[in-house]
Amino acid sequence: MTYSVQQIAKAVGASAEGDIALKVRGVAEPASAQRGEMALAMDPRYASSLSDGAAEVAMLWEGADWRALGLKAAILPNRPRYALSGVTRLLDKGQGFKPGIHPTAVIDPDATLGDGVSVGPLAVISAGAMIGAGSVIGPLCFVGVDASLGEGSFLREHVSIGARVTIGPRFIAQSGVRLGGDGFSFVTAELSTVESARQTLGDQGDAAPQPWTRIHSLGAVTIGADVEMGMGSTIDNGTIRDTQVGDGTKIDNLVHIGHNAVIGKNCLLCGQAGVGGSTRVGDNVVLGGQVGLADNITIGDRVIAGGGTIVLSNVPEGRTMLGYPATQMSKQTEIYKSLRRLPKLLRDVAALQKVVSKTDKAD
Structure with a gap:
């Protein structure tokens, strides 16, 4: 599928100059771009390598002298990286999942599927589940009893949605996402060594080792609209109430959110971040890679925690944190x-x- 320079520029809200009728079949880095591909040289630092490739058109920066770079046309956005999001959306070929319901899929008669739902090979949709219109349930996915998935949602292969999980519209889950497992919640009959050490900041006192008894998860998971989750990320059920994720939040690969946690709107949780049980995270919070939040703390709105930060106590809104322990x-x-x-x-x-x-x- 090809697009003209003019069509691409219109799709990303940018200006185009030169031969705007030129056709583009894909994008590439400047040095490796071939004829028919649009080079992405959105910073002056990358412009010098355009001569190593064969691109006739490039996405540059606002005010760039594209003629001097030997190009026939250029797209000149005022915010290049944001324009890149539109280009990739336009050119994304998808995963090749076919429409309709595959004959090997197992769909309970009591499940409800909206119009235009696609269900892939060996997927399972349980009793009482509700799948919103236009959603895609990829191969080998599982949707549990009474779970609800909003319209336009997209589950890639091997995604598991547990019983009674509620998800808003336009949810995107990459391979291996797991929602709705029981929380990691255990207790001992008497005061445990861990509780003693926590109270005294180290001394276990007279507490004796004991077996652990599980606390069952009676809650589920509630996820808002326009949430995305990366490969291998997990969210535990709440103990009594639901674990919650707010609208617009984006979750990277291998992120774990513990039971009863509340994540606000438009947060960004990067790879291998972990949120302890019952911790509350405000809106527009950014957790860098491998950030850890202790359990039962509160993180204010607009907090940014740099990569590897370990947060052990409450953080007021607007703070930028780093280190272990975080300061x-x-x-x-x-x-x-x-x-x-x-x-x-x-x-x-x-x-x-x-x-x-x-x-x-x-x-």
Whole structure:
């Protein structure tokens, strides 16, 4: 499928110059772009490699001199990376899932499927499940009893939606997403060693080792509209109430959200982040890769936690955090700088000690 330069520019809301009737069949990096492909050189740093490829058209930056770069046409967005989202949407070939219901799919008679739902090979849709119109249930997916999936949702292969999970419209789940498993919630008959250590910050006291008894999850998971989840990410059921994820939140690969957690709207949770049970995360929060949030804490709106940050206590809204234990990024940077200076400081102190020692002996 091909598009003209003019069609692409219109789709992304950008201006186009030159031979706007040129056809584009795909995109490529500047050095490897072939004729018929649009080079993506959206920063001046990448423009020099255009001559290594054979592209006749490129997406550049606003005000770029595309003629001087030897091009026949150019698209010039005022926010190139945002325009890239539109280009990729236009050119995405999808996963090739066919419309209709595959004969090997197992759909309970009490399930309800909206208009235009696609169900792939060996998928299972359980009793009472409701699948919104225009949704795609990929191969080997499972939708549990009384689960609800909003219209226009897309489940790639091997996605599992547990019983009574409720999901809003336009949900996207990549391969291996798992929703609605029981929470990691266990208790002992008497005060446990873990509880003692937590109360005393280390001393286990007289608490004895005991077997763990599971607390069953009576809640489920509720997810808002326009949420996306990456490969291998998981969300546990709530113990009594549902674990919740707000509208527009995007969750990367291998992210785990514990039982009873509440994630706000338009959050960004990057790869391998973990949210402890019963923690509340505000709106527009960004958790970098491998960020860990302890259980039973509150993260305010618009908080940003840099990669690898471990948050052990409440964070007020608007803070930018870094480190373990997490502190404000500016303070953490100063601590890091001080640590780097520590070896020199110790050498200087040792040298001063020698001088003082010699002076004492002379006296």
